[in-house]
Amino acid sequence: MTQTNASDVRTEKDSMGERQIPTQVYYGIQTLRATENFPISGIKPLPVYIDACVLIKKAASIAHGKLNCIPTDVSNAIVQAADEILDGHLRNQFVVDIYQAGAGTSHHMNVNEVLANRALEILGDEKGNYQRVNPNDHVNYGQSTNDVIPTAIRIGALLALQRSLFPTLNDTINTLEEKAIEFQDIVKSGRTHLQDAVPVRLGETFRAWAQIFRDHNTRLITAAKDLQALGIGGSATGTGLNTHPQYRQEIVSLLSDAVGLPLTSAPHLMAAMQSMSPFVNVSGALRNLAQDCVKISHDLRLLDSGPKTGFREITLPPVQPGSSIMPGKYNPVIAEMTSMVSFQVMGYDQAIALASQAGQLELNVMMPLIAYNLIHSIELLGNTIEVLRDRCLKEIQAQPDRCQNYAEASLALVTALNPHIGYLNAASIAKESLATGKSLRELVLEKELMSEETLEKVLDLLKMSQLQ
Incomplete structure (x- = not known):
């Protein structure tokens, strides 16, 4: 039987009792309990969602240090710990499954504990000795899961849009416009109901796709504005209990600077806590984009079908062998992948809609599901459209003779x-x-x-x- 060395563990205590925690980890007793309670999917929080939570904790510690709510040295240590995590350190310490306690308390305490224990180290103290830096009393001062998590979803989604989807959409629009110019004088048969229709320019087909993406970009920008009104400062039920009168203004200003967007305090903190409508709105815009991604990916597959028995009016770049039995076969795998991801995003949107209507009274306890599905949808579409652009759209070749023959016939x-x-x-x-x-x-x-x-x-x- 393996013996546990006393130096390999530390003892932590919460309202339910004591537990032994491995000395080397930075999370604490509440996180340990959550890992035991929720061995569900093995899926851990997305990095950008961790960033959002840590940014909130950093801003809160700066504000509370400035307002003399927590000691200056403790504030500084928490901020330093937050900066280290934002720089990529300790990422393996965020271990709670995405399917967890309602509202996200387990993940929230995971963040509080990691920051507290790292801050203790910075101050020369031992992890788990929460007298000097406490996850609840210092890292979480003036906060609640109930205002932190909906704020983190907003910030995480905004960060994901800025880092991934918006730049990718703009680059893809440019690529499609370039292809439109390249193919502008190539005439092909139009098709409606998959039957012959009057001729169109191949270039205009690509320009139409560019406009479709441009319109979706505009819709997403409009929807994302809903995310900029924050309910942080509402504390447990939106009343602001146990918060400093100036805290709300301070933290919103700090988060605006951190995110680089004009964030505001929500006009009614209780409403910001209860309604998931901003997330449903953004998710709906993502679903709408996903639906057109499917349409375009299916168009690409049809236009490249063949090579001998299909349309073959364009040629998609071959990126891998297409068959384990048929030599020389190449499949439109990038377009196929695009459809699969888009179907997943549509499924996420349905789950977000169901979770969003499932709140009761002062809180929606389905926020962990909303957080993961919304942010993951943004990142999935950003990654997918980037791959579609780089490994498919950029290298598409036209088959002018084939286009002309079909058009004339x-x-x-x-x-x-x-x-x-x-x-x-x-x-x-x-x-x-x-x-x-x-x-x-x-x-x-x-x-x-x-x-x-x-x-x-x-x-x-x-x-x-x-x-x-």
């Missing part, structure tokens, strides 16, 4: 004849062309419905596909 060209020979004659020509294999041009001239000169002008594909 399309029965939908008969649409341009309507003003000249009438709808019924045009329909008859289309039907006969399909039955005999003769081209529209041949049949129109054969029946003397138009002069050859006029017909050439009417069936000018470049002119026909020009946006009006």
